[in-house]
Every structure is written in C-alpha cells, then in structure tokens.
Amino acid sequence: MTSFAGRLLLLASWLSLAAAGGAVVELTDENFDKETATGVWMIKVYAPWCSHCRQLEPLWQVLAEEAAADGVKVGKIDGTKERAMMARLRINAFPSIFLLREGRTYMYEGARNVASFRAFATSSYQAAKPLPFHRAPNSIVGRAMGRLHSLPKLGMRLYRRLRDQHNISDTAIVLGFLAVPVLVGGVLICCLDALYVRRARDEFGPEHDHQE
Incomplete structure (x- = not known):
C-alpha cells in the first residue's frame, strides 16, 4: 500500500513539473504571425516521414518543458x-531549426541536444549572423511571400463557403x-487613363481636348 501511494505521489509530482513547463506549439500558415508576434521562439520545421525529425521529437518536447524557465517558447511546423x-x-x-528573437531570425546549425538548444536561444545566438531581411519570415518580404502562397488555400476556402453555405453553383463561382481580374484590370485602365488625360491637360492646356 505504501509503495502504491509512493508511486502515485511520484506520478503527481512528475505531472506537476510537466504542467509547469511549456508545451510545443503547432504553428501553421494561419496562426504563425499571431503566435510569434511576441516572445522568443525556437522553431523546428519537420516532415512526418523524416527519420531525423522523429529522432528530434522527444528532445523537442523536453526543450519545451525546460526552455519555459528561460522565457523561450517552442514551436514546430x-x-x-x-x-x-x-x-x-x-x-x-528537414529538420530545419530557427530562432526568432527581437525581430531577427537565426538559423540553428549546432548540436542537436537540449543543452545546446537552450544555450543558443538565450546567449550563443549572438555569435551567429541573422538571416538577411529578405529571407526573414517576419519581414515585409516574408509576409508577402506567405500571403502569395496562401492564395490557393484561401481561394479553395472561399469556394467551399460559397458552394456549401450559400448554395452557389460551380459555374457561377468560376465565372465570379x-x-x-477583369474588373480590377478595368479599374486600373480607367485610373491610368485619367492620369494620362490630366497630364496631357497640364502639358498642353485645356484647348488640347478640343483639337481634332
């Protein structure tokens, strides 16, 4: 009985320690900007079929629990x-590991163990060179690239909503x-035409409009 109670106490202690630590956050195209807007993040990009990624998974879980004490959040994509x-x-x-800190992105290329991950996130990143502006995922260029590659997914989501919730036929959706682009192109042409006419008036005078 005493042994059983001791095991329960040990299990409760382990669960409380695990709860005190952090959890690995699953980052997606939709929540990445919101989740990583604040704080320091260690992020791995993985593939389920990658053997090296599977070997890294338990270490990443331990990192999430221990790095919480350093104020570092841990995510995966x-x-x-x-x-x-x-x-x-x-x-x-795969796997690729990044550190997001103070608006900069650092690529991790060190040893794959928890101690090295924590050291990089808190101090040794200073010896690394951050990615250039155009490669950083949280830069204007990075966000634009994300929006561009999200267009097919957004289009499919809109299509399903129009079809399933509003009962619009496939033909009508495709025509829409x-x-x-035809409407957008027409608006752009009208704007350019208006600008050209205004420039012509400024250059040649109002009487230019009445010349044959």
Missing part, C-alpha cells in the same frame, strides 16, 4: 502541410472568380 511557411522560411531540408 509540419512542412508537408504548411506550404506558405515553407516558402517564407526558404526550407530545403474570372470576373474579378
């Missing part, structure tokens, strides 16, 4: 699903999608 994030981070290998 499934590179096989989040295509916009793959483009923003310029991923070409085709009409949008």
Whole structure:
C-alpha cells in the first residue's frame, strides 16, 4: 500500500513539473504571425516521414518543458502541410531549426541536444549572423511571400463557403472568380487613363481636348 501511494505521489509530482513547463506549439500558415508576434521562439520545421525529425521529437518536447524557465517558447511546423511557411522560411531540408528573437531570425546549425538548444536561444545566438531581411519570415518580404502562397488555400476556402453555405453553383463561382481580374484590370485602365488625360491637360492646356 505504501509503495502504491509512493508511486502515485511520484506520478503527481512528475505531472506537476510537466504542467509547469511549456508545451510545443503547432504553428501553421494561419496562426504563425499571431503566435510569434511576441516572445522568443525556437522553431523546428519537420516532415512526418523524416527519420531525423522523429529522432528530434522527444528532445523537442523536453526543450519545451525546460526552455519555459528561460522565457523561450517552442514551436514546430509540419512542412508537408504548411506550404506558405515553407516558402517564407526558404526550407530545403528537414529538420530545419530557427530562432526568432527581437525581430531577427537565426538559423540553428549546432548540436542537436537540449543543452545546446537552450544555450543558443538565450546567449550563443549572438555569435551567429541573422538571416538577411529578405529571407526573414517576419519581414515585409516574408509576409508577402506567405500571403502569395496562401492564395490557393484561401481561394479553395472561399469556394467551399460559397458552394456549401450559400448554395452557389460551380459555374457561377468560376465565372465570379474570372470576373474579378477583369474588373480590377478595368479599374486600373480607367485610373491610368485619367492620369494620362490630366497630364496631357497640364502639358498642353485645356484647348488640347478640343483639337481634332
């Protein structure tokens, strides 16, 4: 009985320690900007089929629990699903590990153990060179790349909403999608034409409009 009670106490202590630590946050195309807007983040990009990624997974869980004491949040991105994030981070290998800190992005290329991860997130990152502005996922260029690669997903989401919630036929939806660029192009042409006419008036005078 005493042994059983001791095991329960040990289990309760372990659970309380785990709860005190952080949890790995699943980052997606939709929540990345909101989640990473504040704080320091260690992020890995992985693929479920990658053997090195599977070996890293338990270490990443431990890192999330221990790094909470350093004020560091830990996240992961499934590179096989989040295509916009793959483009923003310029991923070409799995796993890839990044540090987001004070508006800068650092690529981690050190040893794969918890102590090295924590050291990089808190201090040794200072010896690394941050990614250039155009490659940083939280820069204007990175955000624009993410929006561009999210367009197909947003279009499919809009299509399903129009079809399922508003009972609009596929033909009407396709025609509507085709009409949008035509309307936008027409507006741009009108704006350019108005600017050209105004410039012509400024250059040649009002009487130029009445010349044949």
